[in-house]
Amino acid sequence: MSEFTQLLNQRFRGYFPVVIDVETAGFNASTDALLELAAVTVKMDEQGDLQIDQTFHYHVNPFEGANLEQAALDFNGIDPNCALRGAIDESDAIKDLCKQIRKAQKAADCQRSVIVAHNASFDQGFVNAAIERSNIKRTPFHPFVSFDTTSLAGLTLGQTVLVKACEAAHIEFDQREAHSALYDTRKTAELFCFMVNKWKALGGWPN
Numbered sequence: 001m002s003e004f005t006q007l008l009n010q011r012f013r014g015y016f017p018v019v020i021d022v023e024t025a026g027f028n029a030s031t032d033a034l035l036e037l038a039a040v041t042v043k044m045d046e047q048g049d050l051q052i053d054q055t056f057h058y059h060v061n062p063f064e065g066a067n068l069e070q071a072a073l074d075f076n077g078i079d080p081n082c083a084l085r086g087a088i089d090e091s092d093a094i095k096d097l098c099k100q101i102r103k104a105q106k107a108a109d110c111q112r113s114v115i116v117a118h119n120a121s122f123d124q125g126f127v128n129a130a131i132e133r134s135n136i137k138r139t140p141f142h143p144f145v146s147f148d149t150t151s152l153a154g155l156t157l158g159q160t161v162l163v164k165a166c167e168a169a170h171i172e173f174d175q176r177e178a179h180s181a182l183y184d185t186r187k188t189a190e191l192f193c194f195m196v197n198k199w200k201a202l203g204g205w206p207n
Contacts, residue, residue: 008044009109011196011205016110016140017042017050017147018101019192020117021185022126023076025062026069029125033062035078037093037127038185041104042193048200050193056100057182058093059085063133076179091134098131102140113140118153118162118188120146149192156195162187169194 008016019040026032036059043053062068062080073080080087105113117123124146131139153165162184166173171190177183199205 007048007206008042008050009111011044012114012147014111015114015142015145016101016105016108016112017116017192018104018113018141019185019189020115020123020127021181021188022123023078023179023181024072024126025078025080026067026072027122028067029129031067032072033066033068033080034060034090034126034130035062035076035080035087036060036181037097037130038181039097039101040185040189041101042189043108048206049197052186052189052193054100054104055182055186056097058097059087060090060093061087063090063130090130094127094130094134095136098136098138098140102138105140112142114142114145114147116147116149116188116192118149118184118191120148120150147192149188149195152195153191156198162191165191 021038022034023036024032024034039056041053042050045051068080101113115124115127127141128143150160154160157165157168159165159168163173163175163178166187169191171187171194173187
């Protein structure tokens with residue numbers, strides 16, 4: 001067994017990376033509805049490279065009194081009233097996600113989970129707002145630390161738009177699938193793993 005097998009808990013100072021993407025009915029996390037939420041966890045292989053592990057995905061009913069901006073719905077193509085979405089209440093979605101992430105974090109022997117996202121402050125804001133509305137006291141996520149793949153991609157690939165960064169990293173990206181939380185999370189996770197692994201290949205980690 002390689003020395004890298006147990007090192008995920010050391011790679012990010014005890015943080016457990018969780019790649020997140022949300023689709024929403026606006027830009028204000030306090031007032032606008034969270035409509036879709038996806039998360040991808042990562043693991044470290046025997047060579048010390050990151051790879052995608054588990055995936056979690058939820059269609060979410062707007063919370064009571066939530067604002068729905070039509071322009072946002074037109075952009076992401078979500079009909080909040082469509083029964084075929086199979087949506088569940090926001091509190092059920094966020095509670096299940098926290099439960100699953102706590103379990104994965106514990107299995108990785110990490111101390112805290114950290115949200116990884118493209119333009120991370122946006123997704124983190126909506127996740128934090130949903131956690132607060134759901135009265136979750138024991139959240140696995142750090143309340144303000146995040147890893148922003150936009151900044152990382154700007155540094156490593158010279159691109160900040162997700163599709164352009166993926167293209168630069170030779171990661172297949174179908175723009176017809178974009179703005180689905182599940183698809184965007186998967187691609188963001190692939191991009192994150194690529195950048196972390198590339199840094200290691202260049203000798204940046206471990207020291």
